[in-house]
Amino acid sequence: MTQISLSRRLRRTPFSEGVEAAGVQAYTVYNHMLLPTVFRSVEEDYRHLKEAVQVWDVACERQVELRGPDASRLMQMLTPRDLRSMLPGQCYYVPIVDETGGMLNDPVAVKLSEDRWWVSIADSDLLYWIKGIANGWRLDVLVDEPDVSPLAVQGPRAEDLMAAVFGEAVRDVRFFRFGHFDFAGRDLVVARSGYSKQGGFEIYVEGGDIGMPLWNALMEAGQSMDVRAxxxxxxxxIEGGLLSYGSDMTDDNTPHECGLGRFCDTQIAIGCVGRDALLRVAKEGPVQQIRPIAIDGPAVPICDQWWPVMAGGKRVGRISSAAWSPDFNTNVAIGMVRMTHWDAGTEITVQTPIGAQSARVMETFWI
Amino acid sequence: MTQISLSRRLRRTPFSEGVEAAGVQAYTVYNHMLLPTVFRSVEEDYRHLKEAVQVWDVACERQVELRGPDASRLMQMLTPRDLRSMLPGQCYYVPIVDETGGMLNDPVAVKLSEDRWWVSIADSDLLYWIKGIANGWRLDVLVDEPDVSPLAVQGPRAEDLMAAVFGEAVRDVRFFRFGHFDFAGRDLVVARSGYSKQGGFEIYVEGGDIGMPLWNALMEAGQSMDVRAxxxxxxxxIEGGLLSYGSDMTDDNTPHECGLGRFCDTQIAIGCVGRDALLRVAKEGPVQQIRPIAIDGPAVPICDQWWPVMAGGKRVGRISSAAWSPDFNTNVAIGMVRMTHWDAGTEITVQTPIGAQSARVMETFWI
Structure with missing residues (x-):
């Protein structure tokens, strides 16, 4: 494997010290920031995540803050999801689209109050799009990146660990809701959410100075729970079907192609800049869509470029993420497949770096 | 050192195959794309660059294309540099600022014609800002990322190598001008430019399919010139004072703080969205500015976070890039220093990871 060259441009996080002490072995770069990818091994980390509890430095989920009288109007301009009934204290997964309906990001929107939002972004400089829209439409709103770094606590024992640090009340936070909890005299937003299917929380750490004290408090409190970085x-x-922006979808794709049609209320999302472009696709449906795909054969290598999906000698799609699953004893994958071949059970061929492998479209992800 | 985890999200380039065959040892990530950083060693690559000729995969300098009747108007909205006298065939280094005068990117603008521009970007999704501005101001212009991947040929023998592949006429291309040259029946933009002070060219490779044929042609033609990846x-x-967006400057900084005031015609750049914010700083000057700084002592490690610059017990600046220079026998660095301490010859202290080191502000970079 190849090394990563560090520089100030690849930003460290308030938790980097803890990550390094825990023996991080590899990074990726996400929103110009270091994101750990391996501690012991991908397989060992996987097993532990499913059995115990982990603390994740996901500071790279940067926030874009919208603040001011036009904040809610601007938020609705960004997404085809209807936000009218959303309450402060709720988190919504919101596809963000440009004027052509192409996906620019797939963040979680956190509604702090009617005039204040955080958008917890995937890997693209969504700040630039939102600032451009706010400027061009002359909206009365401030848009910037605040000093807020998410720290995730994930795994079946996440709730016990969180209760040990934040008190029993954290158990009452429902999925995709958040509450305010005290740490070191600081009021922090704590949501039940996270980029795994094992359950857990994301702590929006406001102020980098308390990053390591909080990291250490979680590690200390979790000793008996086998907590790890x-x-x-x-x-x-991949088993859980959690998409990765930039891998599984790009600005070429509509939310409907990404299987996110259920988060689009295109008829009523008045004000969304991509609404008109999406009306037809919302009505007729997309011609290609994200699907769970099982690939036969031995463990495939890292999918670092799209692998062609073939049927009858023709290209009918692409694989964008793939890995060997020890629990399901097959290669699990995420792909985009044309409608002629997207029905569950359809047999296809995937051109992997280790040769053409038979594969099939699954009914559901592995959850 | 830590490894990099590959995924489709960190895009490969049309030249990746050549880069791998040449034995790349480390990458950074730039505009969601792999950028090689080391082949033999940083020192060996440095020596070779100054003595021979190298071919660089800088596909990560992605292009944003502006096309349509409002393309030139939009381009002027993005930058405080006066573009009125710029001709097709010219390249301009253009600071890009938001409505507060903060730097969003420092690209090279390539004027193809009155209604078509390429913006060859540094590491931020400038596409999003430009699309947002175009949408909000309802401009009649298409904005997208075309399939154009720059390949640089740099070093004292660059002109000879380019002439061997593109013909003698390439010698007539002046600095920051471009011409159209044929390769494999394809018309390519070739500019005399590049991110080194050793001279050379950047080839805007339009169409990824001819990436490896061109790479191979350059390697073949350059054998007698000791060409290397x-x-x-x-x-x-750093010796040459070439800034890195994200390391040496961020959106917190004005162009004037970055020493780019000479590229700002703030009085006359009517239409630039950041003009009003920059008028005062253009008149009174900034209170901190980029400076070349020599750091005493042994070779410093990688500067992966800002190092405080101190004087009289107070913080007066920061170092953002630093390296040991074999040719100048000192640590060369780029820093941002407050006006109280920015005069050439001022003695300061830099808090490096190997301790506090004495340092001084230099008159010029090491060129």
Whole structure:
């Protein structure tokens, strides 16, 4: 494997010290920031995530803050999801689209109040799009990146660990809701959410200075729970069907192609800049869509470029993420497949770096 | 050192195959794309760059294309540099600022014609800002990322190598001008430019399919010139004072703080969205500015976070890039220093990971 060259441009996080002490072995770069990818091994981290509890440095989920009288109007301009009934204290997964309906990001929007939002972004400089829209449409709103760094606590024992640090009340936070909890005299937003299917929380750490004290408090409180430093796990997130912006979808794709049509209320999302472009696709449906795909044969290598999906000698799609799953004893994968071949059970061929492998479209992800 | 985890999200380039065959040892990530940083060693690559010729995969300098009746108007909205006298065939280094005068990117603008521009970007999704501005201001212009991947040929023998592949006429291309040259029946933009002070060219490779044929043609033609695969070199670029967006400056900084005031015609750049914010700083000057700084003592490690610059017990600046220079026998560095301490010859102290080191502000970079 190849090394990563560090520089100030690849930003460290408030938790980097803890990550290094825990023996991080590999990084990726996400929003110009270091994101750990391996501690012991991808397989060992996977097993531990499913059995115990991990603390994840996901500071790279940078926030874009919208603040001011036009904040809610601007938020609705960004997404085809209807936000009218959303309450402060809720988190919504919101596809963000440009004027052609192409996906620019797939963040979680956190509604702090009517005039204040955080957008917890995937890997693209969504700040630039939002600032451009706010400027061009002359909206009365401030848009910037605040000093907020998410720290995730994930795994079956996440709730016990969180209760030990934040008190029993954290158990009452429902999925995709958040509450305010005290740490070191600081009021922090704590949401039940995260980029795994093992359950857990994301703490929006406001102020980098308390990053390591909080990291250490979680590690200390979790000793008896076998807590470890962890990170989003390639195998587990593919099993669970959690998409990765830039890998599984790009600005070429509509939300409907990404299987995110259920988050689009295109008829009523008045004000969304991509609404008109999406009306037809919302009505007729897309011609290609994300699908779970099982690939036969031995463990495939890292999918670092799209692998062609073939049928009858023709290209009918692409694989964008793949990994060997120890629990399901097959290669699990995420692909985009044309409608002629997207029905569950359809047999296809995937051109992997280790040769053409038979594969099939699955009914559901592995959850 | 830590490894890099590959995924489709960290895009490969049309030249990746050549880069791998040449034995790349480390990457950074730039515009969601792999950028090689080391082949033999940073020092060996540095020596070779100054003596021979290298071919660089800088496909990560992605292009944003502006096309349509409002393309030139939009381009002027993005930058405080006066573009009125710019001709097709010219390249301009253009600071890009938001409405507060903060730097969003420092690309090279390539004027193809009155209604068609390429913006060859540094490491941020400038596409999003430009699309947002175009949408919000309802401009009649198409904005997208075309399939154009720059390949740089840098070093004292660059002109000879380019002439061998593109013909003698390439010698007539002046600095920051471009011409159209044929390769494999394809018309390519070739500019005399590049991210080194050793001279050379950047080929805007339109169509990824001819990436490896061109790479191979350059390697073949350059055998007698000791051509090698190379990459932007940390030592050489600091010696030459070439700034790195994200390291040496961020959106917190104005162009004037970055020493780019000479590229700002703030009084006359009517239409630039950041003009009003920059008028005062253009008149009174900034209170901190980029400076070349020599750091005493042994070779410093990689500067992966800002190092405080101190004087009289107070913080007066920061170092953002640093490396040991074999040719100048000192640590060369780029820093941002407050006006109280920015005069050439001022003695300061830099808090490096190997301790506090004495240092001084230099009159010029090492060129």
């Amino acid at each position: 962890g990170c989003p796990n390639l195998i587990e997130r | 190379g990459c932007p070199n940390l030592i050489e670029r």
